[in-house]
Amino acid sequence: MAKPEDSSQDMGAMLAVRGDTAKVKQILSGFPEIKLANCNSPKQVVLAGATDKIGDLKQVLTDKGFSAISLPVSGAFHTSLIARAEKPFAKAISNVSFNTPKIPIYTNTTATVYPQKSEAIRKNLQEHISKSVLFQQEIENIYDKGGYCFVEIGPRSILTNLVGEILGSRPHMAIALNGSRQKDSDTQLREAVVQLRVAGLE
Numbered sequence: 001m002a003k004p005e006d007s008s009q010d011m012g013a014m015l016a017v018r019g020d021t022a023k024v025k026q027i028l029s030g031f032p033e034i035k036l037a038n039c040n041s042p043k044q045v046v047l048a049g050a051t052d053k054i055g056d057l058k059q060v061l062t063d064k065g066f067s068a069i070s071l072p073v074s075g076a077f078h079t080s081l082i083a084r085a086e087k088p089f090a091k092a093i094s095n096v097s098f099n100t101p102k103i104p105i106y107t108n109t110t111a112t113v114y115p116q117k118s119e120a121i122r123k124n125l126q127e128h129i130s131k132s133v134l135f136q137q138e139i140e141n142i143y144d145k146g147g148y149c150f151v152e153i154g155p156r157s158i159l160t161n162l163v164g165e166i167l168g169s170r171p172h173m174a175i176a177l178n179g180s181r182q183k184d185s186d187t188q189l190r191e192a193v194v195q196l197r198v199a200g201l202e
Contacts, residue, residue: 010051012054013070013076034053042166054076089129097118100116100118107138143172152177160176
């Protein structure tokens with residue numbers, strides 16, 4: 001993903017925007033070169049594109065009262081500006097064996113279940129680099145199929161909070177295993193397991 005040392009090409013930039021996403025999309029119609037890179041929740045999207053265009057859009061959004069924060073990334077992920085990374089990534093996973101999933105595994109490139117065949121799974125992963133992340137629709141689809149308990153594995157609770165924004169008052173659980181920077185990680189993991197056990201999970 002990193003910018004090649006011998007390249008002067010603009011790798012692009014990304015902008016996290018909080019606010020009414022429907023209104024953000026309306027504004028985005030005036031910036032056809034900017035892509036909706038992450039559809040995270042009804043209140044948050046990430047936009048990506050050429051650095052100068054992202055700068056212009058950030059100013060417009062800020063002037064209209066949106067929270068628009070530049071992300072510290074090496075390029076405009078999930079756009080054609082980073083598509084050159086698909087080839088080396090494809091090579092890196094070319095010898096990986098992908099087994100048929102035994103449970104439904106969702107991909108956020110389509111927000112639906114991964115394909116069953118190894119080659120199709122590999123192709124999906126390869127294309128993910130330059131395709132939009134459909135996180136909101138993915139969570140909605142999982143919920144529609146009966147998924148109600150979401151466990152975030154990793155630092156902080158960003159995705160847990162997004163699930164809350166997506167599902168709102170609908171019955172669900174969203175638990176982060178390591179949600180706080182201030183608390184001990186081992187303690188947080190144990191607390192999360194206790195929450196899951198109390199909720200009746202094995």
